[in-house]
Amino acid sequence: MRIEAYNQVAQVYGTNKTTRTQATKSTANVSDNVQISQMGKDFQVAKKAVADAPDIREDKVAEIKAKMDAGTYQVSADDFASKLLEKFAAAY
Numbered sequence: 001m002r003i004e005a006y007n008q009v010a011q012v013y014g015t016n017k018t019t020r021t022q023a024t025k026s027t028a029n030v031s032d033n034v035q036i037s038q039m040g041k042d043f044q045v046a047k048k049a050v051a052d053a054p055d056i057r058e059d060k061v062a063e064i065k066a067k068m069d070a071g072t073y074q075v076s077a078d079d080f081a082s083k084l085l086e087k088f089a090a091a092y
Contacts, residue, residue, distance in 0.1 A: 067073035 064073060
């Protein structure tokens with residue numbers, strides 16, 4: 001085994017050189033910040049408004065019930081048929 005050859009290769013690649021690393025800065029005073037855009041804030045407000053809204057519009061239901069009880073609620077056959085066809089067209 002030729003030790004001189006190894007020494008020559010080591011000199012070419014500079015393995016004998018040592019480099020010092022710089023000291024890292026302390027992270028004790030560093031903090032993370034999160035900034036939410038105005039669009040994100042508006043989205044949250046809209047989402048909360050939708051979540052707080054009732055699923056059933058009681059005022060509309062009460063109005064229709066009152067008309068049905070009084071016998072004045074009229075449904076157009078054409079409107080009913082078109083809504084029915086829309087529902088089945090969407091399903092297929």
